[in-house]
Amino acid sequence: MKKYITIFLLLLVTFGYSQIRLTEKLEYKASDKFKFGVELEDRIVDRLEYEHFDFGVSYKLSNRFSLKLNTRIVHEYDSSQVENEFRPHFSVEYKHGKFGMRKRFELRFKDDELTYRLRNKYFFTQKIRGKFNLYIADEMFIKHNINENRIYSGILLKDKPLDLLVYYLFDSKKEYEWKHYHIFGVSTRLSF
Numbered sequence: 643m644k645k646y647i648t649i650f651l652l653l654l655v656t657f658g659y660s661q662i663r664l665t666e667k668l669e670y671k672a673s674d675k676f677k678f679g680v681e682l683e684d685r686i687v688d689r690l691e692y693e694h695f696d697f698g699v700s701y702k703l704s705n706r707f708s709l710k711l712n713t714r715i716v717h718e719y720d721s722s723q724v725e726n727e728f729r730p731h732f733s734v735e736y737k738h739g740k741f742g743m744r745k746r747f748e749l750r751f752k753d754d755e756l757t758y759r760l761r762n763k764y765f766f767t768q769k770i771r772g773k774f775n776l777y778i779a780d781e782m783f784i785k786h787n788i789n790e791n792r793i794y795s796g797i798l799l800k801d802k803p804l805d806l807l808v809y810y811l812f813d814s815k816k817e818y819e820w821k822h823y824h825i826f827g828v829s830t831r832l833s834f
């Protein structure tokens with residue numbers, strides 16, 4: 643356990659971070675098949691630069707497959723203005739043991755323009771000790787071609803009804819050329 647925390651802290655100290663992400667999720671299990679959820683996320687550099695509110699429903703097809711239908715409302719803050727985006731999205735998630743993947747299709751309504759994006763996320767969790775797990779994920783964003791890639795590494799504490807993930811995120815984005823960002827994040831999920 644100590645070596646995983648040491649590696650995680652070394653990543654933060656070595657690369658520093660250019661952003662902090664704070665995510666809070668609430669999930670309500672309405673039945674064996676249906677869950678309802680809400681999510682809030684803030685992204686902070688020197689000030690609040692981004693926030694979103696996401697809500698939706700999840701349907702469990704089997705022990706391994708689930709479908710999700712969500713809507714996300716995004717606010718991005720520039721020094722002089724606020725950009726708003728409305729983003730409905732549909733996901734298929736597959737989990738098998740330690741491995742999982744999520745395929746997400748997003749419609750993006752921003753500045754009177756409609757675009758779409760695919761997001762493919764592959765993740766792995768490994769129990770370290772007790773309620774602590776290693777979490778590793780790779781998420782690719784595709785709009786005509788890959789234009790963003792996120793690599794996550796963190797420690798996940800599973801203590802029902804609360805999950806706590808503390809992670810380092812290496813985010814690569816292609817605008818005109820590839821730019822790289824080092825992000826420190828904390829994500830909580832409360833399920834009931």
